[in-house]
Each structure stands twice: as structure tokens, then as C-alpha cells.
Amino acid sequence: GENVEQHPSTLSVQEGDSAVIKCTYSDSASNYFPWYKQELGKRPQLIIDIRSNVGEKKDQRIAVTLNKTAKHFSLHITETQPEDSAVYFCAASNQAGTALIFGKGTTLSVSS
């Protein structure tokens, strides 16, 4: 089945720096790639997503890039703030297009 690898597992940055989280997926049939943010004790919430017909998408300080050939996609957060501290999950649609398969998560810590 689909497998999603996410790196790094932990990431510490200074406020104002950029943060990059990378994911690879195994199934070339995957066509939807969302990113979720989970703050401590809360539910995961979608922050940005990208479909396979697009190479890059931006939303203010957040951007996602997709390389279909290499089967990897990345989350870029610029000008990080302490409130960006959370666990971030990437996901990819499975081969049948019936569910999302998640990476293991990245714990981002932004220190001021």
C-alpha cells in the first residue's frame, strides 16, 4: 500500500527563521497532498493542500511544493513565530483514492 515518509521528526528554529519539512510518497497514483497542523491537545487541522496538477501553492507565510517525478513534496514556513510551534503531518491519497495516508509527523519548536 501507500507509504509516506516524513522528515525531520523534530525541528527547532529561532523566531523569524524559515522551516522546511519534507515528505516522500510511494504510489505514483496519489493525487492529493494535504498538510495538517496539530497543536498540543487539539485536533489536526488542514493548513494547506496541493493537487498533482500543480507544482507550488502559497498562502501567506506557508507554501507547499510538489515534485511528481521524484514523488516528494515539502512544506515551507517563512518568518516563523512561536505560535507555529506544533506537530505537522503530511498526507497523500492512497492508491484507490479512498483515504489519506499520513506521515509520522514533525514536531516544530519555534523559540523567541
Add this chain to the structure above:
Amino acid sequence: DGGITQSPKYLFRKEGQNVTLSCEQNLNHDAMYWYRQDPGQGLRLIYYSQIVNDFQKGDIAEGYSVSREKKESFPLTVTSAQKNPTAFYLCASSIRVGSTEAFFGQGTRLTVV
């Protein structure tokens, strides 16, 4: 927080007992999912349902069962056959299966003693 509701938030059960976790949504979504979250393991898919009266096994279905008798409801039963049931369980729903945004409930933390 409306939309998708899980109950209870915390659940304690004795080993060997079956337990059912509730998940209800009022978003009129066709698809519903159950994920298990363990530290360092991410979210692993247990079961999903595309429509009423239909459900499919995910990657870690052993020891779990589900039903989908109503569009709004997708309860998960953790049976005594599940070897390590203590975990955080998340229910989600989406307009349709797979390639659309999934909305998550607040989760149920199950502890088996």
C-alpha cells in the same frame, strides 16, 4: 466546535472488555474515517466508509470493528482481540472519499488497564 463530535474525550476500560467510541458528524459528508495516533507513529488508518452500509479495512484493522448504519454516525468498537488498545483515536469525515479535506473530531483517549 461543531461539525464532527467524538465522545467521550477520555475512556478507561479493563483489559478484556470491548468498548465503543462514538463519532457523529452534521456536515452531510459521505466519507468517514477512523485513525489511531500513537507517539512517533503519526496517524494510522483503521477503517473508512465511503457511504452508508459500506466500510473498508485500513492498515491496522485487526482487533477493531465498525458500522455505518446512518450517514451521520460511524462508531468504532475496540475488541478484546486488539493487543495494544491504549491510544488516542481520531475520527474524521470528508465530503467524499480520499482526495478532499478531512475534518477531524477532538479525539478520544482510550486507556485500558
